[in-house]
């Protein structure tokens with residue numbers, strides 16, 4: 001079966017970049033990305049490519065090449081579904097905030113709405129592709145909704161989870177380690193799988209396109225994130241041990257990573273992992289395991305989250321302790337608010353939780369992030385509902401100049417590993433700060449020796465103190 005029209009529901013961090021790359025690589029396929037969020041669609045259609053709603057290195061070029069040719073962004077959801085032979089579901093699947101499974105299970109409200117909308121808008125057979133990250137066996141529910149429309153239209157459900165990481169999305173999509181496609185083991189299922197394989201085969205070597213049954217595919221996505229996050233929690237757990245034993249976590253990571261069985265990637269100690277997915281997906285895995293009565297399995301994975309919460313908490317406590325156990329009224333500069341470099345995404349960023357803890361101690365925080373705006377920072381902190389909006393507004397500011405953020409501060413905390421932070425004039429920053437001037441490097445990116453020569457007191461993750 002040859003696909004000529006694709007519709008993707010959800011124009012977010014996954015739907016936008018993923019479809020842009022499919023459109024770039026498959027110029028003969030018309031790709032329409034739809035969303036109910038009008039402002040988001042307008043931003044995707046903005047003539048000025050600097051205003052795209054998702055910041056990703058290289059994305060402007062891809063969108064610039066394909067948009068208007070065979071890539072379209074629209075709010076006309078039904079029309080796009082109707083004309084497509086293949087419909088991707090790429091909507092958000094956050095952790096439930098109410099009812100059964102609150103705080104752990106994935107909220108599948110938007111997935112179900114999409115399935116119902118596809119069912120209602122379709123008058124020809126379609127392949128429906130789960131692109132969102134979903135609990136194992138979700139395809140069963142999607143299929144149940146789609147096969148009970150009574151209008152004779154037939155649907156095949158595929159699972160095609162996305163493994164891109166933010167900040168490197170375009171590169172990850174163009175040179176994916178693997179593409180995973182799960183489908184039904186029937187002639188129709190195999191035909192649907194092949195149709196999607198053919199799309200990716202435009203640019204991904206065939207041996208990197210893995211095909212499995214639907215349940216393996218759904219579960220592999222949760223598992224991949226759980227194992228990645230587990231590595232970060234493992235190295236972060238060891239960073240605390242380094243601090244009390246005078247071992248150096250970067251040296252330990254290099255030493256163990258040199259073992260090809262372990263590998264060197266994803267062993268960078270930090271203030272804690274953030275992002276919209278690691279925590280959400282592990283909580284989901286914990287919930288699923290517990291719902292099958294697998295207590296030990298659930299407890300095992302839950303520890304990855306507990307360790308991460310501990311890491312964020314102890315970073316904040318370290319700042320308070322070293323500022324003589326009080327930060328009330330003291331200015332603390334935050335360099336970075338995004339959950340990692342090269343993205344404007346702040347979801348579950350460690351910075352939010354460290355700030356919240358310091359605001360509880362009445363610190364005055366001044367944030368500089370090259371890609372995150374004041375409004376987003378306020379909305380992130382207000383979302384926690386720890387204190388009123390007015391108080392947050394009075395204690396937490398953001399400025400457009402990093403030197404301004406650091407001026408007259410007692411301490412500078414590095415929360416995101418933006419490359420530009422390394423290049424700053426740290427002598428100038430030192431001269432503008434209150435003394436003793438302190439730096440808390442939550443990402444271990446700065447030259448600590450040089451900073452100490454300037455006169456800074458430096459606290460880093462998993463490093464011996466002076």
Ligand SMILES: NC(=O)C1=CN([C@@H]2O[C@H](COP(=O)(O)OP(=O)(O)OC[C@H]3O[C@@H](n4cnc5c(N)ncnc54)[C@H](O)[C@@H]3O)[C@@H](O)[C@H]2O)C=CC1
Nearest residue numbers: 010011012013014035036037090091092093110132133162
């Ligand atoms: N952010 C990431 O790096 C990755 C995310 N994922 C998964 O991909 C999925 C999407 O994530 P993001 O793109 O980050 O979410 P997002 O929140 O950035 O985008 C989702 C979009 O779907 C839209 N939407 C929701 N319901 C809709 C409906 N019924 N009709 C039309 N539009 C609708 C929303 O308005 C929103 O713009 C999630 O399941 C996530 O776990 C997977 C891999 C990477």
Ligand SMILES: O=C(O)[C@H]1O[C@H](OP(=O)(O)OP(=O)(O)OC[C@H]2O[C@@H](n3ccc(=O)[nH]c3=O)[C@H](O)[C@@H]2O)[C@H](O)[C@@H](O)[C@@H]1O
Nearest residue numbers: 162163164165166232266267268270273274275277339340
């Ligand atoms: O499902 C998802 O959403 C995606 O989640 C992660 O991607 P992402 O969260 O965008 O970014 P990562 O590079 O994985 O970083 C996650 C967090 O871990 C932190 N991290 C990462 C690596 C490391 O060594 N140390 C460390 O602290 C990062 O700073 C960041 O806060 C996975 O890497 C992707 O494969 C997956 O598709």
